[in-house]
Amino acid sequence: MRDRRGFDARDGGILATARGSDPPEIETIHSTGFGDWLRIDTQDVRLSATKHMVAHVVHFPxxxxxxxxxxxxxxxxRQFRFPARSWLIEVPAGRVEEHEDPASAARRELREETGYLAGHLEPVGQIRISPHLSDEVTHMYLATDLRLGAPAREEGELIQRVVVGQNRVRSMVDAGKIVDAKTIAALSIIGII
Known part of the structure; x- marks a missing residue:
């Protein structure tokens, strides 16, 4: 039997946790760091008074x-992505440093990767690409009033600037030329596709 929010009452006690406003108790059992980019925690999650589960969480900037x-x-x-072993077309993006404002990071990444400077930068929201696995949050911005300068790419970044008409973007997604999830989400939220 489902309640009015769609939860199944026959879940053996897990429903109580899902209905409550408080998150379940979580204890980190083990933590493994990989450089300054990510850490993986193994956690014990208390689902009810008698039920626990083990979860793995990737902490990402x-x-x-x-x-x-x-x-x-x-x-x-157009950037070569080593895990995918292919060139992907994406919007400019990058890591927000530990004590950096996301808007400052957005301006920096746009300049570093494309050479463009934004005269106007507007926040448009946040997305979580893989909340089942990671705590990563992506802050999205719309940049306009652009001026072209010189890019300042980091060592090891294989990046080419690509400028396309907005009217071509939907067909690029449909044809599988743009497959990056964060790019597609941002373009959709802004209304370009």
């Missing part, structure tokens, strides 16, 4: 993402 519009054109990047 916050990300700042920029949808940059130069009049009717969209500024993208």
């Amino acid at each position: 916050r990300i700042a993402l920029v949808v940059a519009l130069d009049r009717d054109d969209l500024v993208l990047i």
Whole structure:
């Protein structure tokens, strides 16, 4: 039997945790760091008075993402992604440093990756790409009033600037030329696709 919010009452006690406003008790059992980018925690999650489960959480830095519009054109990047072993077309994005404001990171990433400077930067929201696995939060911004300068890419970044008409973006997604989830989400939220 489901309650009015769709929870199944036959879940053996887990429903009580799902209904409550307080999160379940979580204790980190083991933590393994991998450089300054990520850490994986093994956690004991108390679901009810008698039920526990083990969860693995990837702690990843916050990300700042920029949808940059130069009049009717969209500024993208083509970047070689080592885990995917392929070139992907994406919006500019990158890590927010520990004590950095996400808007500052967005401006920095746009300049570093494309060479463009934003005269106007507007926050458009936040997304979580993989909340089943990671605590990563992506802060999204819309950049307009752009001026072109020189990019300042980090060592090891294989990036090319790509400028396309906004009217071509939907067909690029449909054709599988843009497959990056954060890019598609941001373009959808802003209304480009």
